[in-house]
Amino acid sequence: MDDFKEIIKSQNIQKIKKLEKVDWHCHCGRSGLLNVVCPQEKLPTKPFRGLKEAEQWFNLHISSFYPETQTGKLALISATFKQFNNDNIKIACINYGYKNIKLFGGLDNFILTMNELQSALAKDTIVLPELGIQRQFSFDEGEIKSYIDSGYFYSIDLNGDELSNPIKKFKRIYKFAENKGLILKAHVGEIGNSDSIITAINELHLTEIYHGISIIESKRNLQIALDNNIFFHVCPTSNYMLSICKSIKNHPIKAMVNAGLNVTICSDDQLLFNSSISNEYFKLYILKTLTLEQLQKIYNDSKNHIKIYTKKFNVGSML
Numbered sequence: 001m002d003d004f005k006e007i008i009k010s011q012n013i014q015k016i017k018k019l020e021k022v023d024w025h026c027h028c029g030r031s032g033l034l035n036v037v038c039p040q041e042k043l044p045t046k047p048f049r050g051l052k053e054a055e056q057w058f059n060l061h062i063s064s065f066y067p068e069t070q071t072g073k074l075a076l077i078s079a080t081f082k083q084f085n086n087d088n089i090k091i092a093c094i095n096y097g098y099k100n101i102k103l104f105g106g107l108d109n110f111i112l113t114m115n116e117l118q119s120a121l122a123k124d125t126i127v128l129p130e131l132g133i134q135r136q137f138s139f140d141e142g143e144i145k146s147y148i149d150s151g152y153f154y155s156i157d158l159n160g161d162e163l164s165n166p167i168k169k170f171k172r173i174y175k176f177a178e179n180k181g182l183i184l185k186a187h188v189g190e191i192g193n194s195d196s197i198i199t200a201i202n203e204l205h206l207t208e209i210y211h212g213i214s215i216i217e218s219k220r221n222l223q224i225a226l227d228n229n230i231f232f233h234v235c236p237t238s239n240y241m242l243s244i245c246k247s248i249k250n251h252p253i254k255a256m257v258n259a260g261l262n263v264t265i266c267s268d269d270q271l272l273f274n275s276s277i278s279n280e281y282f283k284l285y286i287l288k289t290l291t292l293e294q295l296q297k298i299y300n301d302s303k304n305h306i307k308i309y310t311k312k313f314n315v316g317s318m319l
Contacts, residue, residue: 004299005292008285016278022091022302023084023277025210025233025266027132028100029066030058032079033086034271038065043274047243051161051191054242054272062271070103074113076271081121087276091306092125095132095157098139101147111152128309129153130185131177133170134160141173148177154313155183157210158200162191167203174204181312185233187211190244194218201228208232213239213252215261222259231262231305236284237275238268249287257294264302 007015023031034041041061048054066072084092096114104110118127131153133139137160147153156177158170167186174184184204189197190211197212198221208231209215215225215232225232236251245251256263265280267273275283281299284290290298309315 004296008281008292008295011282011286013278013282016282017087017276019278019299020088020090020303021277021299022264022305023087023089023267024091024093024264024302024305025095025235025268026080026092027095027269028080028097029073029076030080030269030271031094031267032076032083032271034274036082037076037079037271038062043272047241048272049243051242058272068103070105073100073103074117077114078117078121079271081117081125083270083276084122084125084127087278089122089125089277091128091303092122093128093130093155095130095159096153097132097134098144098147099134099137107147107150107152111150126306126315128155128315130155130157131182132157132159133173135170135187136161136164144173145176148173148180148182153182154309154315155185155208158186158188158204159210160187162187162196167196167200171203178205183207183308183312185210189214190239190242194221197221198224201225201230206230210266211235211239213245213256216252216255216259222261226260229262231264232256233264233266235266235268235273236280236289237273241273248283249289251284251289253284254289257290257298262301263298264305265298 007019066076101107101110104113129152131147135158178184184206185208186200186206187210188200194214194217197215200206210233212232215222234253236248236253239245240248267277281295
């Protein structure tokens with residue numbers, strides 16, 4: 001494990017990219033590289049003023065070239081798989097939005113297409129498909145349950161506008177997913193407060209949280225998360241670029257790690273935030289947000305987290 005420390009200490013991003021890594025939080029059509037997908041485009045020099053402005057930028061600068069069609073989405077998802085190779089991602093939990101499945105004409109064709117893409121572009125990556133439901137949009141409960149029942153998805157996630165629609169609206173779907181053995185996750189505590197995380201854990205029986213950085217606002221809630229062994233998949237650059245935190249140097253991940261929470265480092269939407277897993281390790285080290293020992297523990301824990309999946313599913317580990 002000294003190799004990891006030496007590579008991070010070198011501050012050589014090319015060496016860091018060669019490390020075998022895991023990305024527990026990425027979105028299927030938004031995790032490619034901007035300079036590959038739209039080389040003529042540049043990200044704003046300042047963070048977005050929230051999720052709404054980020055979405056407006058994406059629609060103007062990405063969707064105008066890759067519209068919400070099967071062809072457009074296929075190109076963006078292909079860029080995601082290519083990035084797994086580029087950053088040496090050996091395990092990727094990739095969030096497939098409910099609407100994307102419908103765009104491909106149903107689950108059977110979607111699965112066939114995704115498997116072909118993985119085989120062609122990321123054959124050395126274990127891909128763990130995750131079913132994503134956007135909180136702000138209407139959905140067909142029966143259709144989602146049929147997707148869960150298919151056996152294709154390893155986990156379920158609730159994402160999108162965290163402040164829209166109460167958590168309880170999704171209890172039946174999550175109960176169904178729980179009964180089918182899926183791992184239960186949600187985007188929560190990114191914009192919402194610390195209490196929203198505990199509510200989501202209690203209502204949906206979550207074991208893993210995407211972002212969840214507001215957990216540090218309450219010692220009581222922090223202890224509840226610790227007692228329940230909750231995993232937090234944290235995306236520092238994403239939080240900074242959405243103006244949720246003021247800097248990466250003082251990102252809440254520091255307090256989360258110091259408190260003893262289970263934490264991984266993830267990329268989120270690379271097309272919007274322009275930061276790979278390698279970049280995240282690099283930034284957190286050079287800014288002294290986390291120590292080498294803390295980064296190494298996160299690196300090891302991220303790889304070992306696959307054991308949660310191997311216990312429940314027939315998943316082999318490459319790490």
